[in-house]
Amino acid sequence: MTGNGEAVQTRRARQYALCTFALAYDKATDGAEGVFDQALTNGLAAIVAHTWPGKEKDRKTGRILQARLLLDVIKENTGGTGRIPHDPDAPIADDAEAGGPFGFLRTYTDVDLVTLHDALTVTQAIRHARDVEGDDAGMPLTEDHLKALTALDWHPALRSINDVHVDRDWERDGHSNDVEIDRARRYHDALDEEEIERRRDLDYEAMVLVTKDDIGTTVDDCPVCGAIAFVAREHDGLRGAVGIGHCWVCSYERTAYVAERELISDLLRRAAE
Numbered sequence: 001m002t003g004n005g006e007a008v009q010t011r012r013a014r015q016y017a018l019c020t021f022a023l024a025y026d027k028a029t030d031g032a033e034g035v036f037d038q039a040l041t042n043g044l045a046a047i048v049a050h051t052w053p054g055k056e057k058d059r060k061t062g063r064i065l066q067a068r069l070l071l072d073v074i075k076e077n078t079g080g081t082g083r084i085p086h087d088p089d090a091p092i093a094d095d096a097e098a099g100g101p102f103g104f105l106r107t108y109t110d111v112d113l114v115t116l117h118d119a120l121t122v123t124q125a126i127r128h129a130r131d132v133e134g135d136d137a138g139m140p141l142t143e144d145h146l147k148a149l150t151a152l153d154w155h156p157a158l159r160s161i162n163d164v165h166v167d168r169d170w171e172r173d174g175h176s177n178d179v180e181i182d183r184a185r186r187y188h189d190a191l192d193e194e195e196i197e198r199r200r201d202l203d204y205e206a207m208v209l210v211t212k213d214d215i216g217t218t219v220d221d222c223p224v225c226g227a228i229a230f231v232a233r234e235h236d237g238l239r240g241a242v243g244i245g246h247c248w249v250c251s252y253e254r255t256a257y258v259a260e261r262e263l264i265s266d267l268l269r270r271a272a273e
Contacts, residue, residue, distance in 0.1 A: 009157060010047050016043035017160035020153070021168065023207035024146045031140055036149065037067060040116065043152045044070035047109070047162075051088050052077055068120050074111050079216035082111040086156050109155040114150040119145035173257045184224045185251035199249040200227045222247035223254075235262045 019039030022028040028035060038201065046063050048056040055073050056064055062099060074082060086107050123222050137230070153161045188196070205219040208231055222230040227250070234241025242259040246252065254262075 005049075007051060012046040013158045013160040015039070016046065016152070016158055017164040020146075021161055021164045023141070024150050025165065025168075027240075034142055036119060036123055036145070038148055039090055040120070040152075041067040041070070042110075043149070043158055044074070046157040047084060047152065048073055048157070049154050050228070051084055057070060060066075068117065071111070071116055071120075072114055075113050078111075079111075082113040084109050084111060085153065093139055106154070109152065111152065115148040119148065141187060141215055169257070170261065173255075173261050177254075177258045177261075181224055184247070186249045188225050188250035196249065199229065202248070204229050204231055218243055222252055224252040225250040226240075230254075236263045239262055249261040 016039050019035045020043070022035055023032060023039065034209040041064070044067055048070055052073070056070065057076070058065055073085065078084060086109065090107065123142065131161075146216070150161065153159055173264050187201045191199075208217050208219065216235075218231065218235075219228060220230045221228055221234060225247060227247065229249040230243060230245060230247045232245040232254075234244040236242045236244070236256070236259060240253075242263045244254055244256050244259045246254075
């Protein structure tokens with residue numbers, strides 16, 4: 001596959017993952033029908049192009065086939081089973097040989113043709129603004145539809161949902177920490193100067209060790225108010241360098257996720273330097 005072709009495949013996998021994650025994990029509901037179709041079309045196009053290059057396109061126009069037609073391509077080329085080999089030139093190993101249906105050595109991906117066809121059917125009315133009534137109007141996507149969509153990620157042309165999951169967690173942890181810093185600053189600003197000085201003058205290391213007898217506890221500078229009052233009873237699970245705990249002056253809290261995030265950011269910054 002050419003460099004440009006690889007870029008196209010990467011974009012397809014990314015679009016599949018972003019939309020599937022939004023539906024399956026963020027539980028997006030507004031516009032879910034269109035998001036589902038976008039995820040499915042990109043995912044199927046990537047899989048078909050990987051397995052049967054050229055068959056993802058219409059022969060006359062050169063355009064990528066619609067999701068329903070891509071499912072038909074898979075059905076035709078798998079004898080109706082929907083079982084796609086990861087290596088088109090190698091035979092599919094049986095489950096026992098591949099460590100079971102969920103084994104890491106599994107050499108195929110099962111595309112649930114029936115369920116995915118059904119999902120496209122129930123989304124058509126709202127996506128195309130059809131004037132329908134009764135059972136054909138507003139039929140929802142089900143958990144089975146979403147499971148069939150996420151199952152496509154097993155194919156090596158995709159395997160991208162976890163990357164989106166990591167990115168989203170990183171973004172959310174950063175946002176949550178920004179909110180916490182703002183809250184702690186407002187709390188600190190609400191204290192009068194006398195109370196702030198009283199809290200800053202306390203020997204937190206002595207207090208913590210005497211009251212808790214906790215050898216693993218450290219007292220560090222608070223990243224928000226600067227006081228030597230950040231009591232960390234735990235540390236990040238990677239190097240044990242970033243504390244997890246609270247500042248006893250401004251009440252800022254650093255969670256385990258934020259501690260690991262800060263450590264990774266620091267390691268990346270040092271590597272760049």
